[in-house]
Amino acid sequence: xxxxxKEIRQRxxxxxxxxxxxxATARFLRQFENGYGDYTEEREALLSDVSIDDITASVAERKxxxxx
Numbered sequence: 371x372x373x374x375x376k377e378i379r380q381r382x383x384x385x386x387x388x389x390x391x392x393x394a395t396a397r398f399l400r401q402f403e404n405g406y407g408d409y410t411e412e413r414e415a416l417l418s419d420v421s422i423d424d425i426t427a428s429v430a431e432r433k434x435x436x437x438x
Contacts, residue, residue, distance in 0.1 A: 386398060
């Protein structure tokens with residue numbers, strides 16, 4: 371399937387409108403908004419002090435707490 375983004379968007383809107391109706395489609399689309407900031411930069415700042423060993427230990431701790 372070699373469909374461009376404009377066609378995919380239009381087909382998606384057509385399906386939503388057909389299945390949900392115009393009002394529900396508009397309500398559905400209003401749920402989505404552009405975020406703000408730089409996710410990659412923020413993630414790097416939040417995780418700059420976290421090592422792979424920290425992550426591995428955290429996963430092991432969570433697994434140990436799971437019911438058998």
